[in-house]
Amino acid sequence: MSITNVLSFKTSNPKLIDARGPRFGAVITTIVLTAFLATGNLLLLHWQLLVFALVAFIGLGVSPYGFIYSKSVKPRLKGEVPVEDTRPPQFAQLVGFLFAITATILYDLGLETAGVIVVGFALAAAFLNAAFNYCLGCEVYLLIARAKSAISARK
Numbered sequence: 001m002s003i004t005n006v007l008s009f010k011t012s013n014p015k016l017i018d019a020r021g022p023r024f025g026a027v028i029t030t031i032v033l034t035a036f037l038a039t040g041n042l043l044l045l046h047w048q049l050l051v052f053a054l055v056a057f058i059g060l061g062v063s064p065y066g067f068i069y070s071k072s073v074k075p076r077l078k079g080e081v082p083v084e085d086t087r088p089p090q091f092a093q094l095v096g097f098l099f100a101i102t103a104t105i106l107y108d109l110g111l112e113t114a115g116v117i118v119v120g121f122a123l124a125a126a127f128l129n130a131a132f133n134y135c136l137g138c139e140v141y142l143l144i145a146r147a148k149s150a151i152s153a154r155k
Contacts, residue, residue, distance in 0.1 A: 014085040014086065014087060015085070015086045016084065017060055017084060017086050017089070018069075018074060018081050018082070018083065019083055019084040020069075020073075020074075020077070020081075020082065021060070021063075021066050021069045021074070022060070022084075022089040022092070022129070022135065023130060023133055024065065024068075024069040024073055025063060025065035025066060026126045026127075026130040026135075027130040028065045028068070029048060029051070029065070029096070029122075029126040029130075030123065030126045030127050030130045032044055032047065032048045033045075033048060033119055033122060033123040033126060034123060036048070036119060037116065037119060037120070037123065042104075042107060045100065045103060045107070045119065048096075048100055049097065049100040049101060051063065051064060051065065052094075052096040052097035053097050055090060055093040056090060056091075056093040056097045057094075057097075059086070059090065060086050060089060060090055060093075087141065088135065088137070088138035088141040088142060089135065089137075089138060091137055091138070091140070091141040092125075092129075092135050092136070092137025092138050092140075092141065093137070095125070095136075095137040096125070096126070096137065099118055099121055099122035099125075100122060102118050103115045103116075103118040103119045125137060
């Protein structure tokens with residue numbers, strides 16, 4: 001999937017997912033990024049970059065964290081399943097990808113302090129979702145969608 005498709009704001013027939021899945025993914029992302037900052041092991045950053053890339057450019061259906069959620073966590077949950085449109089969480093993964101690729105480049109250039117700061121921003125966003133169910137990337141997606149809709153309405 002291209003960045004253009006990820007940023008598509010068409011409203012016809014959105015795909016819906018269990019809204020708890022992305023939050024579970026944010027928990028794992030928080031753990032991975034925290035472990036990276038604690039150890040400096042670049043393999044952890046590269047792993048998270050790969051996860052972000054898969055989900056941002058292919059879709060939520062290929063998320064390793066989503067797979068773990070659907071096989072291990074979801075079967076144990078009871079009650080009504082809250083659903084949400086896939087586009088905001090996929091956009092949030094694109095934002096995560098941009099942070100992770102930026103941090104990777106900074107580390108490759110020897111700018112470790114700047115890389116730590118960028119990873120810290122990604123960690124903060126993941127933590128907000130994991131702890132408080134507030135997806136910063138999803139909110140940005142919705143703001144962009146509203147702005148685009150307002151601009152279209154003026155034409």
